[in-house]
Amino acid sequence: MEGTDAEVVFETRGLAKVYDMGEVQVHALRGIDLELYRSELVVLLGASGSGKSTLVNILGGLDTATDGEVFYRDRDLTKASERELTDYRRHYVGFIFQFYNLIPSLTALENVEIVTEIASDPMDPKEALELVKMGDRADHFPSQLSGGEQQRVAIARAIAKRPAVLLCDEPTGALDSETGVIVLEALDRVNRELGTTTVIITHNVVQGDMAERIIRLKDGQITDIRRNEDKKAPRELKW
Numbered sequence: 413m414e415g416t417d418a419e420v421v422f423e424t425r426g427l428a429k430v431y432d433m434g435e436v437q438v439h440a441l442r443g444i445d446l447e448l449y450r451s452e453l454v455v456l457l458g459a460s461g462s463g464k465s466t467l468v469n470i471l472g473g474l475d476t477a478t479d480g481e482v483f484y485r486d487r488d489l490t491k492a493s494e495r496e497l498t499d500y501r502r503h504y505v506g507f508i509f510q511f512y513n514l515i516p517s518l519t520a521l522e523n524v525e526i527v528t529e530i531a532s533d534p535m536d537p538k539e540a541l542e543l544v545k546m547g548d549r550a551d552h553f554p555s556q557l558s559g560g561e562q563q564r565v566a567i568a569r570a571i572a573k574r575p576a577v578l579l580c581d582e583p584t585g586a587l588d589s590e591t592g593v594i595v596l597e598a599l600d601r602v603n604r605e606l607g608t609t610t611v612i613i614t615h616n617v618v619q620g621d622m623a624e625r626i627i628r629l630k631d632g633q634i635t636d637i638r639r640n641e642d643k644k645a646p647r648e649l650k651w
């Protein structure tokens with residue numbers, strides 16, 4: 413996509429994050445220069461502690477950089493107030509985490525509705541569940557669903573407000589490979605059908621095969637960005 417007219421959604425320049433722990437300073441990110449494009453699906457790989465979550469949390473406005481720049485389109489996230497970051501997250505960003513964080517006392521449908529009720533241009537919550545193939549389980553409570561099914565409800569909840577970007581921090585980390593593939597299929601479908609720019613953090617190198625680009629982090633720096641010429645469907649991935 414570089415060198416073409418692809419729309420840049422995120423742009424970072426010299427992005428750095430230092431966690432000040434008193435005696436020691438932890439350099440979680442050490443100068444990240446990166447562009448992410450509209451509608452692309454990117455897999456972010458790297459060893460534990462390499463800075464993956466920190467980077468994604470800063471892109472999503474959950475954390476702030478200590479140095480450098482990060483833009484979401486024209487919006488300078490490094491200069492945004494707490495209130496502006498909340499507004500940004502609410503309108504533009506969907507998050508998926510390793511653990512699904514569904515509300516146990518609400519059904520699948522109600523878990524999605526709590527988001528659609530406050531969003532400005534939401535999907536029909538049922539439609540969001542259908543997109544992740546959970547339409548027939550809408551009345552089930554989280555405790556009646558498997559881990560993979562709960563994660564698909566979490567995806568439906570995250571995408572129901574039609575976010576421009578979907579940030580996924582080890583979405584298959586708690587799942588066996590077969591269930592993981594079903595969750596990745598849901599993410600892939602959302603990416604294709606809604607054009608949501610999607611970032612998937614994983615330790616699993618194989619998942620890179622479903623991405624358009626694979627970005628590797630090491631010690632807070634990007635060591636490699638590779639365009640994947642042979643993009644595979646999640647179903648074809650084996651680990």
Ligand SMILES: Nc1ncnc2c1ncn2[C@@H]1O[C@H](COP(=O)(O)OP(=O)(O)OP(=O)(O)O)[C@@H](O)[C@H]1O
Nearest residue numbers: 431438439440458459460461462463464465466467
């Ligand atoms: N809130 C925090 N306070 C202090 N240090 C932190 C904090 N969050 C992360 N770190 C440190 O920053 C570095 C990068 O952490 P980060 O969670 O971004 O890595 P990661 O690549 O996502 O790791 P993992 O794959 O284990 O989730 C690590 O050394 C971590 O210990």
